[in-house]
Amino acid sequence: MSALTDLLATPLLWLAVTLGVFEIFERRSHRSGRHPLCHPVLWTTPVLITLLWATGTPYADYKADTFLLSFLLGPAVVGLAVPIWAQRERIKRLAVPIVLSLAAGAVSSVVSAIGILSLFGAPAEILASIAPRATTTPVAMAIAEQLGGVPALAACIVLFAGIAGAMTATPLLNAMKFDDYRPRGFALGVSAHGFGAARAFQVSETAGAFASLGMALNAVMTAALLSLLAALL
């Protein structure tokens, strides 16, 4: 029996369970045509929380066992340079609209999120967790941690923002009579990161390319903006 107890002290169990549960929901998401509400993280997270709770496993143990997965976020963020570089010609041609709308989008995202949440009397650590809500999850978690927020909360806020953006963008932009897929895609990527990009690719190739660009650029822009704010305050 003690042989099995030793096994439980290795990361194998929770790594395997995480991959297995994720894969189940990943397949369901694929079958749904990648509907935002079927995002695998949305379903994997509560199932794992339930399993940890049912087995009396402390979160710290789970976190240590799945460190391998979290570690990969860093190199993944560095790798976002590759798609930005691949789109350099497009960035050069449309530099002015891209830079101005990126700056406007990043500022309105941070100001509106913090502004509304502070009306509810939220403390600084919660505000710091929502500030990077428009960036892609790994960047949002890194920024939140940097600002003294809660990375887990930031991850969930970003997830929710992605779902909200992916579900509202199309009717919203149609109502505003946007028939150019460049601003449409770019806005979706700036505000709703990877979810926005995934949604934009379903609509048009152009929108998708601009959405990926918006996501990657806003990761840098919001990080820079919030760093500057943090340094000033």
Place this chain on the structure above:
Amino acid sequence: MLAAIFLLLACQLIGEALHRITGLALPGSVIGMVLLLGWLALVRRERPTLSAVSGWLTAHLSIMFVPAAVGLMQEGSALSRYGLGLALATGVSTVLTIVVTALVFRWALRRFTPDEVGKRPVQPAERGA
């Protein structure tokens, strides 16, 4: 393959080091991204393996943040207290940001790059588009 992984890790390592040395508030991985961008601009060549490795990482981003999301199990009190505010702030901010970004992009496109306006890649109205 190893060279591409090395490049990513080296950029992150230097980024993290710069973050600690300079006290720059930018996360180390984001500094690493900017460094990699600089490297790609400096040393120009085709990099199929780097594209493959970074593409693989990006394609599997979702599962990498599951461990962090599970950490919500410790945030029950914050969620029950500020859940409504969080949902409202996130939803409104997301929609507002889409509108502001799209409007400014369209305005700047017409104002500063009139040549590009005509190149509008209009596509047939797609269902649900």
